[in-house]
Amino acid sequence: MKPLSHPKMEDVTVEGILYAFSNPVRIRIYAELAAAECTQICSAYRDIAGTQLPKSTLSQHFAILRETGLIRSERKGTELHNATRCDELKERFGGMIESIIGAYIEQNARAKKSAKKKKRK
Amino acid sequence: MKPLSHPKMEDVTVEGILYAFSNPVRIRIYAELAAAECTQICSAYRDIAGTQLPKSTLSQHFAILRETGLIRSERKGTELHNATRCDELKERFGGMIESIIGAYIEQNARAKKSAKKKKRK
DNA sequence: TTGATAGTTCGTAATAACAGAACTTGCGAA
DNA sequence: TTCGCAAGTTCTGTTATTACGAACTATCAA
Numbered sequence A, B: 001m002k003p004l005s006h007p008k009m010e011d012v013t014v015e016g017i018l019y020a021f022s023n024p025v026r027i028r029i030y031a032e033l034a035a036a037e038c039t040q041i042c043s044a045y046r047d048i049a050g051t052q053l054p055k056s057t058l059s060q061h062f063a064i065l066r067e068t069g070l071i072r073s074e075r076k077g078t079e080l081h082n083a084t085r086c087d088e089l090k091e092r093f094g095g096m097i098e099s100i101i102g103a104y105i106e107q108n109a110r111a112k113k114s115a116k117k118k119k120r121k
Numbered sequence C: 001t002t003g004a005t006a007g008t009t010c011g012t013a014a015t016a017a018c019a020g021a022a023c024t025t026g027c028g029a030a
Numbered sequence D: 001t002t003c004g005c006a007a008g009t010t011c012t013g014t015t016a017t018t019a020c021g022a023a024c025t026a027t028c029a030a
Helices: A014-021 A024-035 A055-068 A086-093 A096-120 B014-021 B024-035 B055-068 B086-093 B096-120
Strands: A071-076 A079-084 B071-076 B079-084
Touching: A014 A024, A014 A055, A014 A096, A014 B014, A014 B024, A014 B096, A024 A055, A024 A079, A024 A096, A024 B014, A055 A071, A055 A079, A086 A096, A096 B014, A096 B096, B014 B024, B014 B055, B014 B096, B024 B055, B024 B079, B024 B096, B055 B071, B055 B079, B086 B096
Parallel strands: none
Antiparallel strands: A071 A079, B071 B079
């Protein structure tokens, strides 16, 4: 099994981050991980897409987030403990990531609301 | 030829924007278009990638930017006049896009500088 | 040693991106 | 008018990505 590798923050790119976030599962994982108070294991997100997603797929999403430089992962036993690299990211990219996640959360809140409205009719 | 269609701003998504920007050519087109003072035609960006890129490819990139909701295009004769939808986007997504483009520009500035440094050795 | 759990890797089938060629459209000159 | 050119578009085949299932590794605990 390959050792976990994390890019140096100076090698992290804007395009890379945007690509990683362009997938609905990945941006959601990141948003939840950012909101969590402590590290989370991969399998905590099995049901994140509504449907239960295969663990091979989940594993690859985490690998992309990690190799993009968005999260840091550490093996503890059989588990992988994940956390965002938010401090470093903020230093390097300013408020970019916060504003992306903020817009994402607001978008979801709006979608939820309009779904409710529809239901009420 | 299909008529040009622009999504309503309420149907524009964060993920869609991030996907569009995850391509180096597209984010660059958007950044330059945002910096331009007036509308620009597609072929103004033929050389944007260093190498001259095929116009079929360029056409498709513009279509993606348009269908994502990032730019507005208007046919004038044989030309397509393009501009960003920055005002609407700002209203809908707050500072998100500005902070992305800001980070992108800063990243390029940094890359240029370190390339110069290398050369000087 | 065996079983169970967490995650990874590999093979493949579906999907999307890219670029060349042929096509449409609108102009401006002859 | 008609010809030719310039700007984009669409079509098509090739190439690269993605997602999933199945088989695998690694660790822990009974």
